[in-house]
Amino acid sequence: MATPLSASALLAALKAEGCQVVEYRDWRTHNRNHKGAWGPVHGVVIHHTVSSGEDSSVALCYDGHADLPGPLCHTVGGKSGKLYMVGHGRANHAGSGDGDVLQAVIDERALPADNEANTDGNARFYGIEIVNLGNGKDTYPAVQYDAAVRWAAAICRAHGWGAASVIGHKEWQPGKIDPAGPVEGRGDFSMDRFRADVGERLTHPASWSAGSSSTKPPAQEEDPMAGYSKADIGDAVIHRDNIPAPKSAPDKAKNTKWTLSSYVQSIYNTVVGLPGDVSALRKDVAALRADVAALKKES
Numbered sequence: 291m292a293t294p295l296s297a298s299a300l301l302a303a304l305k306a307e308g309c310q311v312v313e314y315r316d317w318r319t320h321n322r323n324h325k326g327a328w329g330p331v332h333g334v335v336i337h338h339t340v341s342s343g344e345d346s347s348v349a350l351c352y353d354g355h356a357d358l359p360g361p362l363c364h365t366v367g368g369k370s371g372k373l374y375m376v377g378h379g380r381a382n383h384a385g386s387g388d389g390d391v392l393q394a395v396i397d398e399r400a401l402p403a404d405n406e407a408n409t410d411g412n413a414r415f416y417g418i419e420i421v422n423l424g425n426g427k428d429t430y431p432a433v434q435y436d437a438a439v440r441w442a443a444a445i446c447r448a449h450g451w452g453a454a455s456v457i458g459h460k461e462w463q464p465g466k467i468d469p470a471g472p473v474e475g476r477g478d479f480s481m482d483r484f485r486a487d488v489g490e491r492l493t494h495p496a497s498w499s500a501g502s503s504s505t506k507p508p509a510q511e512e513d514p515m516a517g518y519s520k521a522d523i524g525d526a527v528i529h530r531d532n533i534p535a536p537k538s539a540p541d542k543a544k545n546t547k548w549t550l551s552s553y554v555q556s557i558y559n560t561v562v563g564l565p566g567d568v569s570a571l572r573k574d575v576a577a578l579r580a581d582v583a584a585l586k587k588e589s
């Protein structure tokens with residue numbers, strides 16, 4: 291049982307987890323608290339929006355529609371990797387789901403099949419809507435998926451929960467299929483995989499920057515990349531944790547994306563070696579001068 295985080299505490303947790311957060315309108319006080327309970331909270335629910343377009347999807351999740359007033363979640367995950375805060379408090383995202391699933395989340399054990407709709411999920415779960423058409427063909431970019439992992443991990447970390455407190459809407463409410471569709475570098479959206487990615491984050495501090503943005507185990511992304519020259523990384527596009535590997539990196543085929551911290555480390559390693567290289571060159575030049583002077587004397 292947990293008291294919901296305050297808006298400020300939630301924001302701080304997300305930022306500490308490395309999320310790019312956008313505060314949309316009056317999200318801090320936008321909720322459905324006048325219609326029912328908010329809290330105690332037990333976990334987070336992952337959804338896809340069945341929409342395209344970042345701005346219009348954010349507006350839809352804030353406003354809702356005639357049959358279902360907004361907010362339709364707490365956070366919208368755009369394809370850009372940005373997280374838009376659209377509500378805080380009770381939100382219309384989880385509907386009625388299976389009480390046995392809720393109990394399993396509370397106990398942080400394997401989920402039973404969701405075959406009942408007997409429990410108010412909107413009081414119990416934080417929700418993220420990830421922008422995706424949900425047609426099984428629209429791909430979640432790695433940066434978008436990684437942002438959702440960070441969002442879930444930040445909330446779990448703040449509450450002291452494990453990754454078993456993360457569920458998909460399809461695991462909560464009979465008849466739901468979300469989240470679904472191909473994830474860049476990860477195959478079809480799997481909640482087990484998503485929980486594993488959240489769990490991996492939770493074994494590191496919140497500042498951990500080896501994102502979940504590629505197919506390799508995250509530990510490999512943290513390898514200190516020593517010995518690459520500045521020319522190698524000069525034309526890299528610096529975009530947080532999704533930087534193309536340097537041309538000369540020996541494992542570039544396997545390790546296609548680097549984190550910003552790996553790049554900084556690589557630059558540092560190169561720079562600290564420069565004074566030694568320069569003084570060795572100075573000695574060589576001095577020796578050559580001496581040789582030339584000796585030759586001139588002889589001739």
Ligand SMILES: [Zn+2]
Pocket residue numbers: 336337338383459466468
């Ligand atoms: Zn949903």
